[in-house]
Amino acid sequence: MKVINLFALLFLLGCVVSCSQPESGITNESIAIIPLPDSYELKPGTFYITGQSSIGIDTSDAEMAALANYFNEKISDATGFSLPVGNSGTIVFQLGDYKELGEEGYRLSVLADKLVLNAYKHHGIFNGIQSVLQLLPAEIKSKEIQAHTTWSINCVEITDTPQFAWRGLMLDVSRHFFTKQEVKRFIDQMAEYKYNVFHWHLTDDQGWRLEVKSLPRLTSVGAWRAARVGNWWEREPQLPTDSLSYGGYYTAEDIREIVEYAQQRYVTIVPEIDIPGHSMAALSAYPEISCTGGPFQVNVGNTFYTKTENSLCAGNERTFEMLDSVFTEVTRLFPSPYIHIGGDECYKGFWEKCPKCKMRMQKEHLKNTEELQSYFVKRVADMIRKKGKQVIGWDEILEGGLAPEAIVMSWRGVKGGIEAAKQGHSVIMTPTDHCYLDFYQGDPIVEPNTYSMLRLQGCYKYQLVPDSVDASLIMGGQGNLWTESVPHYRQVEYMVWPRALAISETLWSDAQSRNWKFFVHRVEQQFRRFDLSGVNYARSIYDPIILPHLDKENRLKIELQTEVEGLNLFYTFDNTIPDVYSNTYTDTLTVPKNASMLRVAAYKGQKQAGRLIDITIEDLKKRAMEPKK
Structure with a gap:
């Protein structure tokens, strides 16, 4: 079965929209859309979708035709019919001069005899389709019921635009490798809740997942390690007799396929190559770019920090030559305007003892290793800028001085984001207290082992823009899933949903419209859909x-x-x-x-x-x- 069909049922259990706003006290229990639209108003009447319905588009517009096909694929498995597409129809998708809706906004008008979805850009049509799919009310249990089911939506007017341009989810595929099909499933799921950025954490100490043809050992060596289970950081180190069979990587062909799949869902993939720290997998493949010369092993989840080198040598020219090859390949494969270079948790103890790093500091008049890291980041940022991309880094890239035009992703609270914004840099907010999906979401005694707590309500109450910060510099935010304790995709879903529903709403909807009780009601409607589509979501809120x-x-x-x-x-x-x-x-x-x-x-x-x-x-x-x- 195609991945897209696995989610055909996901959207077909929604509820209809009634007229009052949620702030007035949840009389509007019939709306189940997540994230909540800007404005919505119930109108008299009901619109019916039947086998005689049709989709009207500008048939000369290939991108609009693809959106009509996407809608058909989403409903056909559940309804049992596919709607004909022509220049006119009872369901109309059309672009117009709606500049006020921006790139991603839409206007949905559901009348008794017609459903009209308007937008300024195709991305807006795609987002509007997600809302339409969430409004469909039927619950399919068998083919026999399909044949006798009438699909209806209460008449409604919706006008909707996002609050933030960057609405992302991050998936770490280094600690555990997830297949091409699983990554597509992740992208499909996030797009259904109007996320538009997939931050792909491709490299770390535990695995290098991106094929670079000019540096084949990055994947032939760096993508594989010994299999281990048990608590992270308590595992037995890799032994010489171990079979290095655990891992995997994405070929260039895989990347192109996944990028195209994401583009069809208006999701931008932002790749992360985590440097100069978190580089043990790279050092295992090419020990000559280390300070000590190795030998190194891909980490299996045992402790090593400060004891075993995992940072690239900042004094070695070969380091930058190899990184140029890596980012040349990344630039070729990913059309995203951004490349994430990590920059976090770089242990500098080995730099302090390294003759090459000392020579670099002397030559560049650097006072300490913090400035050496800043030199490293600025040099890589300049390298990437010359390839036509903009650099993003975790908030540690502030240390020692920030590279020009660099975007800061603030994870250690909001302090780094505030500091970067005051320096005039753009910021993506993703503080651990509200956005780290690898944390506990219920009592630790019944949850997978981790180290801190983030309940659904903690995600939902987050306010992205700190006081005294220029709001125009806050690009948006994202949820992050680090996968130390996430060994397979079923567990990915368990950790992400429903908390990603809350983050989606904080990024899309006006903070003034938030109502926890009303949100929980809508989450419970999503649970019904998750049940039918086989999503392994967490019910920890109960x-x-x-x-x-x-x-x-x-x-x-x-x-x-x-x-x-x-x-x-x-x-x-x-x-x-x-x-x-x-x-x-x-x-x-x-x-x-x-x-x-x-x-x-x-x-x-x-x-x-x-x-x-x-x-x-x-x-x-x-x-x-x-x-x-």
């Missing part, structure tokens, strides 16, 4: 939240919360499994004498909504004594 603390007498007290409204919490201390007949949580709990275990379950009505949380009293005491973040 899990109990357990908050232990010590009172003034050093006694353990436990508060219970829920992330969403409408749930009841039931608990036990007697080692039995709680249900609706167990103790109902109403106020702070005191632990009974000799109790060894707390069990908590969340229910919506008579049905358990979240996972059962089992935690020992000893573990609760440890949590209570941990420093508050």
Whole structure:
């Protein structure tokens, strides 16, 4: 089955739009579009899509014809019919002089006898199609039901434009390799929620994933490592007897295919070659561009930082010659105007001892290794600029001085973004506290192992533009998925959805329109679609939240919360499994004498909504004594 068909059902379970705005108190429960449109108003009547419906476009416009085909492919598996395309139809996609809508905005008018989607540019039509697909209400369960189903949308007027131009998701394919088909699936999913940038983290200590024909060892050596499981940073180092069979890479042909696939969905792929740090995979292939000469191995998830070199030698001319070859290939393969060069977490200890780096510092009159890193970044940025691209780097590229025209991606909070903006540089906001999708999203005792917490609500409440910053310099933001604890694509989906729904809305919709309760309602509509399309999303928002603390007498007290409204919490201390007949949580709990275990379950009505949380009293005491973040 084609990838595009896997998602045909995804959009066909939406709800219709009613008239009042969500700020007025969620009387408008029928709209299920994510991200929320700028404005929407219900009109009398219903529009029906049947086998007799048709799509009207300018048939001389090849790009519009491709959009009509995209719409047909999305609905045909679920409806059982494909709509004819001609110069006129009951469903109309058309461009016009709607400059106020910009590159990506659209205007949707659904009347009883016609659905008209207008935009200034084709990208706007594509975004409008996503909203139309989310408005379709039918739930397909079998071919037999298909034949007797009428597809309808309540009449509605929508005008919609994005708040930010950069709306991205990052996928790390270095820690774990994901296939070409899985990357396409990721792009398809993000496009359905109006993301327009796929940040592709292609290289790191654990694998080099991009074929560079002039440097074949980057993939023949740097793309492979020994297989390991277990917690990241606790793994056994690679042994000489290990089979180096774990990994993979994308050929130039793969890249071109994926780039074309993304372009058809109006997604720009921004490749990242992470330098000068995070380069152990490259050093394993070409140890001559290191300070020490190696030998090196592709990292398997064992600790090494500060002990084993993983930064390219900044004093070696061969380093820059090889990088020129790499970025020449990157420029050839990726039409994006941007190239991300990383620049983060560069350990400089080996530079400080390296004769070549010392000579470079002396020759260039550099005071310290921070300025040496700045020299490195500026030199690479100039190299990339001459190839017609603009450099993006993590906020560490500020250290020692920022390269001209460089864009800063602020991840260590918003401080780096504020500093860069005050220097007149463009900024992409992606602070860990709101945008790192590799963090826990529920209680750590039932979630994959990681190191910090980011619940759905934490993603949703993020405000991108800090006070006292020129808003025009904030290009937008993105969610980042680092994959240390994400060994396969099913887990990618689990970590990304539904938190990426929240980030999508923070990037597209006006912050003044945010309403958590209304957002949760729309998320739950997406859950129904995810179920039918086989997306492995997280339901962590229904899990109990357990908050232990010590009172003034050093006694353990436990508060219970829920992330969403409408749930009841039931608990036990007697080692039995709680249900609706167990103790109902109403106020702070005191632990009974000799109790060894707390069990908590969340229910919506008579049905358990979240996972059962089992935690020992000893573990609760440890949590209570941990420093508050």
